[in-house]
Amino acid sequence: MTEVMSLPEAVAELVSDGDSVALEGFTHLIPFAAGHEIIRQRRRELELIRMTPDLLYDQMIGMGVARRLVFSYGGNPGVGGLHRFRDAVEKGWPRAVEIEEHSHAGMANRYAAGAAHMPCAVMRGYVGTDLMARTTVAPVTCPFTGEQLVAVPALRPDVAIVHAQEADRKGNVQLWGIPGVQKEAVLAAQRSLVTVERIVDELELRLGGIVIPEWVITAVAVAPGGSRPSYSLGITNRDNDFYKFWDKMSRDRDQFTAWMDENVLGKEVSAT
């Protein structure tokens, strides 16, 4: 049985300084509450992995949590750029962040290879681009057809953190709506934490729902509204206005710091 812990306990137990940590969620089900808890616990030197860094990693990078970032699209979807990410890469504020970037297809295949415990994934891609010389990708030849392909190394994060709609009392998890790479991230990682909107007596299987069995999950924590300003389909709505607000507010270092002090550092989560 997977242990149901409070979010502060789960983060304290699973995430250590220097770990490689993947918080996943493709626009939907982004684990904001867990990321904020990592910031509050002052974790440092993390290698942050995520296809779409989004606002959550903008906040974590701006708070000095990350040593390194592995990603494929560092933007505020539909709005523009990420100002804290840019400030770190362009000017080294609050600290320099090393980057390793891929295409979405490359990152998705790296997670899938990690979930399969394969050393790498084989795919078509990258060729002809300047990314080829800037990232971890290597040409390979198909032994059957001779076709020129590329290989990308598997992702095996120390910790994967994802958010889902619900878990049962044993810790079996169900999520539905846009599934992103959450299942792959959990299966690729050494340890995993799933935050959920609610605990139910029994999972009611949903059309298109994905169930992750408790025996591949290290810990479950209840975090109602834990994906806001992203959303949990059927439970909370995406706060599109916040994404636009973030674009304006986060341009300025002092405003950003004040906002984080008030809205993240100053907020304890209840130990449910």
Added chain:
Amino acid sequence: MTAATTQVTAGETQTIVAARRLSETKTVFIGVGRPSTAAILARMVHNPELILVYESGTIGAKPFHIPLSIGDGELAETADSIVSVPEMFNYWIGAGRIDVAFLGAAQIDRHANLNSTVIGDYDHPKTRLPGSGGAPEIAACCGEVIVIAPHAKRTFVEKLDFVTTVGHGDGPGSRERLGFRGRGPTAVITDLGVLEPDPHTCELVLTQIHPGVEVEEVRRETGWDLQVADDLVTTDPPTNEELSALRELIDR
């Protein structure tokens, strides 16, 4: 029936021209912003059966509102099928199942190669852009690519600062040498006109110009010596139907 062109903004014309390109298309892959608006407009006016595919894994989404992000709840709720990101890139995009892809870029060169990674030097960037996202494999594998970009000299450049996405590479034969299966960029739709690759040189040529725009203006806003097609046509002005549908969509 045509609307009075003086009342139409350049951005509206750009969206309407992009939507027209989808009148015979079966499947279109779209990002957010103008491409998404154009594809929803195409479903309203030209092609109600058009299948919209978003990177978030929503296949056959039928949004009533213009989504802000590629993963808005309405896309999931109206989709025919929702798939994971690895499945989206391997089974659907990589396998070549999508006919047309709309892409944007911060920089584009004369062979329709695209930069969305960095302005300036990679290690010491002047402007760090979001990065590739799905674009490199989308451009390699989809049946054809339509680029939608604002027409300005800083966007249409002689040389890209970074090749994020290959369009027609160095010119004829490039895509074949790289093993790409899609046809690559077939049009670049801007707020001034439409550029299309010359069938022999693969160099982008001005083939269509929007009403009220002068050729000299387009050339001035292009960072290379833009060639103009002998049979340059003027874009048919937006019809009342197109314009009222677009405005109604934006107001929703």
